[in-house]
Amino acid sequence: MSEELTQEMLDELYGHIIVLHKPVFSFTKCLTTYSKEDMIALATDLRYKVRRSKTKTVIAEDFFKELSLKSQHRLSFQPKETIQLLKELMNGPKEIDLIPFSRKNPDLFDLLYFRWVFLFYYEDTYTLVLPNETKEMLQSFIDDPDFREENKRKSLLRDHAEAFMNLYGAFETDFFLKVWRQHNKQYPLELNGLLFELIGLAWFNERLRFTDSLEYIFDNSFLDENDVPVFLSSSSHHDYYQPTKADINYFANHEFDERTAQYKKMSRFFAKKLNSQKLKDVMDLIMIYIKLDLDMQGLLGELNSQFGIVFDSAKDVEEFSYLYLNLNNHSRKLSNKGHTPRELTKSHNTLSSVPNNVVPFTNKNTGKQEPIQVKKIGRNEPCPCGSGKKYKHCHGK
Template sequence: MTEELTPEMRDDLYGYIIILHKPVFSFTECLTTYSKEDMIALSDELQYKVRRSKKKIVIAEDFFKELSLKSQRQLSYQPKEILHLLKELMNGPKEIDFLPFSRKNPELFDLIYFRWVFLFYYEDTYTLVLPNETKEMLKNFIDDPDFKEKHKRKSLLRGYAEAFMNLYAAFETDFFLKVWNQHNKQYPLDLNELLTELIGVAWFNERLRFSDNLEYIFDNSFLDENDVPDFLLSSSHHDYYQPTKADIAYFAHHEFDERTAQYKKTSQFFAKKLNSQKLKDIMDLIMIYIKLDLDMQGLVGELNSEFSIVFDSVKDIEEFSCLYLNLNNHSRKLSNKGHTPTEITKNYNRISSVPNNVVPFTNKKTGKQEPIRVKKVGRNEPCPCGSGKKYKQCHGK
């Protein structure tokens, strides 16, 4: 059964992302399905220079000239999945089941945003179109060895930026440069070259941002620029966890480390209670609480309200508490500059910098009461449910 768009999704997508029109195949025909006002607004958003006072066909011609000038550089920063999809569309239009396809191919939205491709909806069918002119333009460079090498290097840099944001949230530019040059001797960069490249990456990545003095790089989805100095100061007594190439390759695509024995044991505990799709959502929620040092009581409440998970026996509570403590202590945390609490204890001979609130529980093996160190959710912090809203505007009401 085909998934349907909700009315809210239609309002967001139709008329801008999705074109309610029979598919057309020249760039001018595709773009002029929009109103003149929308064409000018889109040009302004993409910083394309067009002649505003002219007819729609002239605006479309100007738009394509700008697209042609900038596409090679822009595509060099895009993930390989975008190039694969473009190459597929060079063979002809593609009918898709929109929701499942967009979930498996999130890069689709970048392709549509820059108008490399257009998405039409006509007679209950969604069709992706790569305009003929764009196809010819891409043929000039997409398989060129120099472009492929440039794309390989920029894709690698993009992966490093993603991994660093997932491991640290905020970090010194010099530290990033040091690790990059240690790992990638075939692509050495100086500071100015690195900043130029990363600014290019940031154009396509809303998470990646810089402090005004370019001294720090940070994850904009987690921190405001004004919060970065205090965030780094709070963990200044730690050195950064030194990532391996394998770490970078993994965290470039994963926000949390799902490879640990502790993660797998916790997942198995919940697998007995629910289906596989909910299991992934539950483990993501648990890892958000751990990564952000949020309050465990809040987590238990979320598990109950969102997934109907109830710990209705002492045995259940003890088992989950033990699993949570072990998972917490073996998870890479932003507050520890990427270290796990276990690594902090081992390497620095002191307890980790996890906040001081504790939830006691009894360790079944030792019979002793041990703490899980957690932090109360601040009302202005992101809600751990993943809604994107502040806690006070969501589950903190």
């Protein structure tokens, strides 16, 4: 998990994901720590067939049969780090510090959700348990060369999907297939095969979704399906930024490009004022505003309300404004189909054809000003950050 677990989030997990019980080690004992009603609800949520009228023990046995039937396929979509964690748990239970451990293992909650692994909280200690029966079942295939090869291919597919959502927000399935074929000739796919794989991947990724026609893929945290055609038509005059293999590897794990000189300069500006954790939060907020073309005035208000940042000298205001506008113009944007505004201006010969999200700034070396306006979001429109709130109640405060 990328954010710290609040007490409210922990309260939601206790009794649902986190088992308030002394650790036990057989699958049946692990699952029957829940009430019968909760066991049936879990089975329903996972689409497992269980005999609801039977005892908790029989329901647990039915649950494990379903788990065994579907584990090899579902685990093939999991990242190598998750497979490695399962291998570690084969050696025995593992006591963890939940928040730091979940940050380092963001897919831990997939393992807990599907009940491959159970997390017990007892006497102020969190313990991860891989039940004995699950361990035996996993050992039958987890080291198999065919499984490892399938997992490698699907890990690549997941990386491409994550990178595309971070670069574009929404994109044509045909474009995804084209880039896949360019970078992964060892794993040839036709359109139907690609869609089959991606639909399977979407089971584990709440962001990854398709329009009904399967013509478009989009980031569900940023767009609703009905908004996809409008979003894509607004940038239809741009070609997609063509990602390299290095881009795929980087944006599979990073929502923003933190490698640019402009990002580093902005980070150094705030490093004088903030500790390392607040610095990361502030930079993430700035990059969200830039990536989604949100109003800079709203950003200033949020920097103040969330972090108490006030620019109380003309020098600070001038320096921040310059750094922000420069960072904006050198950052990859969803509305530019992954291009930076500066990349697009270089491809146009006249000012009138420059894209509408380049922000004016004065180049300190040349003194040349480039006046283009920033796109704005309506106050009553849904906030593009994906919160589900209206913009005026979210990033437009």
